[in-house]
Amino acid sequence: MTTKEQVLLLLQKSGSTYISGQEMADSLFVTRASIWKAIKSLEKEGYDIEAITNKGYRLRIRNILPSEALLQNLIAEYSNADGLTIPSIPVKLFESVESTNDTARDFATQNPDSECIFIADTQTKGRGRRGRDFFSPSGTGLYMSFLLYPNTDITEAMKYTCMMAECVYQAILSVTNIETAIKWVNDIYYNDKKIAGILTEGISSIEDGSLQYVIIGVGINLFNPYEDFPSDIKKVAGSLISSSEESLLESTGLGYQELRNRLYAAIVYEFMKHYRYPSEYPFLAGYQNHSMLTGKYVKIVSYSKNPIPANRKYALVTGIDDDCRLNIQYEDGTSDSLFSGEVSVVKY
Numbered sequence: 001m002t003t004k005e006q007v008l009l010l011l012q013k014s015g016s017t018y019i020s021g022q023e024m025a026d027s028l029f030v031t032r033a034s035i036w037k038a039i040k041s042l043e044k045e046g047y048d049i050e051a052i053t054n055k056g057y058r059l060r061i062r063n064i065l066p067s068e069a070l071l072q073n074l075i076a077e078y079s080n081a082d083g084l085t086i087p088s089i090p091v092k093l094f095e096s097v098e099s100t101n102d103t104a105r106d107f108a109t110q111n112p113d114s115e116c117i118f119i120a121d122t123q124t125k126g127r128g129r130r131g132r133d134f135f136s137p138s139g140t141g142l143y144m145s146f147l148l149y150p151n152t153d154i155t156e157a158m159k160y161t162c163m164m165a166e167c168v169y170q171a172i173l174s175v176t177n178i179e180t181a182i183k184w185v186n187d188i189y190y191n192d193k194k195i196a197g198i199l200t201e202g203i204s205s206i207e208d209g210s211l212q213y214v215i216i217g218v219g220i221n222l223f224n225p226y227e228d229f230p231s232d233i234k235k236v237a238g239s240l241i242s243s244s245e246e247s248l249l250e251s252t253g254l255g256y257q258e259l260r261n262r263l264y265a266a267i268v269y270e271f272m273k274h275y276r277y278p279s280e281y282p283f284l285a286g287y288q289n290h291s292m293l294t295g296k297y298v299k300i301v302s303y304s305k306n307p308i309p310a311n312r313k314y315a316l317v318t319g320i321d322d323d324c325r326l327n328i329q330y331e332d333g334t335s336d337s338l339f340s341g342e343v344s345v346v347k348y
């Protein structure tokens with residue numbers, strides 16, 4: 001491999017994290033001048049390389065979406081490895097959409113009863129729960145929505161959020177070996193930062209409450225965004241792979257792009273496996289075991305009985321029940337189960 005090719009590989013492996021000229025020179029046993037020469041010649045070939053004094057270089061990746069065929073092959077690779085046949089589901093890929101959940105909803109209106117998965121490199125109006133925005137920059141995240149037609153009713157829809165959370169946990173573990181944690185109901189945390197969220201939406205019949213369709217949207221911050229997180233989420237938001245996990249790309253032998261493609265495929269595989277064969281692949285025990293809240297004191301930020309009474313603001317989480325409700329014990333000793341809502345961990 002030429003120095004130029006090796007430099008390209010190092011840049012690809014470090015994703016959105018800067019790598020200094022010295023680090024590259026040290027790891028390739030060449031001079032800094034040859035690194036600089038390699039960078040210049042990569043730029044001439046059209047690579048968009050950012051250089052910042054005291055930080056180093058990073059490659060801005062554009063248009064890195066895989067083809068549908070490549071994704072389907074990867075999904076098949078996972079199911080073959082498990083000796084399982086999962087009926088294939090179409091996957092549609094987009095450079096940019098407002099929100100993949102909205103794309104799924106529009107598709108459902110025009111193509112009734114067609115299940116499909118929607119993936120976008122970036123979302124211009126990504127949505128989170130409770131009317132929040134979901135920051136969805138290009139090149140560094142995964143944004144995908146599953147449009148499905150389960151034969152169930154609206155009260156069951158929440159279980160798909162929990163099923164997806166457990167599947168995202170499993171997919172990340174199998175691709176990267178990283179153990180994340182699930183924060184009830186729909187968040188994935190790593191190193192005390194939120195790295196992923198899930199938004200489940202459904203259309204149901206007013207007459208009998210049956211679900212017409214459900215859309216389960218997943219957003220993951222894979223690498224640190226090129227422009228950093230917006231100030232309102234900077235304290236809580238993190239990414240799965242930041243500078244401290246760079247070596248992970250080394251140890252898995254996966255380049256940035258392949259890692260992202262494998263994660264897309266692993267999430268599709270894990271979710272479709274649990275969704276199609278719920279009795280063979282129950283998700284609940286995993287969801288309960290991987291919950292980061294059990295045993296923690298939390299502040300109840302919101303729940304069904306708003307406003308929250310003064311003596312109901314803090315509680316100890318005692319577990320997650322079989323309906324995915326959060327079991328808690330208030331300070332006066334009384335117990336409760338939250339069906340939905342939001343809590344934050346209190347640091348004593």
Ligand code: BTN
Pocket residue numbers: 098099100101102123125126127128129130132134142143144145196197198199217218219220
């Ligand atoms: C949350 O954290 O509150 C949920 C975030 C869900 C984000 C995903 S990204 C793909 C899909 N499209 C959206 O607009 N939202 C979900």
